[in-house]
Amino acid sequence: MPQLRIAAVLALAIILQLSLRQVWPPLVNIDFPLVIVVYIALQREAWQSLIAATIAGLAVDASSGTILGAGGFSKTLTAYVIYFAATRVNLENPLVRIPVLAAAAALQAVVFVGLHRLLAQPLAAPFVPTLAYSVVGTTVIGTVALLMLDNVWSHRSQQRRQFADRRRVARRTRGVLGRRVK
Numbered sequence: 001m002p003q004l005r006i007a008a009v010l011a012l013a014i015i016l017q018l019s020l021r022q023v024w025p026p027l028v029n030i031d032f033p034l035v036i037v038v039y040i041a042l043q044r045e046a047w048q049s050l051i052a053a054t055i056a057g058l059a060v061d062a063s064s065g066t067i068l069g070a071g072g073f074s075k076t077l078t079a080y081v082i083y084f085a086a087t088r089v090n091l092e093n094p095l096v097r098i099p100v101l102a103a104a105a106a107l108q109a110v111v112f113v114g115l116h117r118l119l120a121q122p123l124a125a126p127f128v129p130t131l132a133y134s135v136v137g138t139t140v141i142g143t144v145a146l147l148m149l150d151n152v153w154s155h156r157s158q159q160r161r162q163f164a165d166r167r168r169v170a171r172r173t174r175g176v177l178g179r180r181v182k
Contacts, residue, residue: 003048005153010036010052014059029133031105033060035142037075038104039149041082042091053079067121074111078104094150098143105138106131 013032020027033056041049057072064071082104085091091100109131116123123130 002153006036006040006048006052009149010056014056017060018063026133026137029130030137030141031108031134032141032145033057034075034078034105034108034138035101035145036149037079038082038101038142039146041079042086042097042100042146044083044086046080046083049079049083050076067116067119070112070115070119073115074108077111078108081107094147097146098139101142101146102135102139105135105142109134 010033013036017030017032020030033052037049037053037056040052043049053075054072057075058069061068061071082100085100091097113123113127113131
């Protein structure tokens with residue numbers, strides 16, 4: 001059942017990514033599928049995040065006219081890096097997720113442009129302004145989206161937070177005389 005929810009939200013993000021650029025061109029800088037991929041990777045779902053990243057990247061590449069596979073590879077690499085970081089460091093705090101989302105947007109853009117430069121393909125816009133707008137737009141909209149997704153699907157994340165609080169309490173040891181050491 002969670003795979004169905006992930007597929008539905010990912011399809012909605014892809015549709016938003018492809019349709020909002022016709023409504024207002026600056027919205028092309030917000031990477032909605034990347035936000036969903038980062039959310040899945042932060043939930044420590046490795047295979048789901050990698051598959052979602054590949055599907056999202058290929059779908060956006062196929063419809064946008066860029067190199068087919070560049071977006072899929074960049075999103076997949078970003079999902080793997082975020083998953084790897086989430087398994088090593090506790091990223092459950094919503095304030096910590098903001099720089100993680102900004103770093104994911106920057107990494108995805110750098111890998112995407114690097115693949116274009118490696119294959120000698122022209123870019124549609126200059127790199128630095130596009131990177132800045134993409135990082136800011138994806139971080140701002142993505143933070144709101146991550147909070148909304150966390151409130152909707154928060155059973156596992158609430159459970160992990162509770163266990164984190166329990167581990168923190170359990171780490172407090174008792175001294176020699178039986179008093180708590182602070």
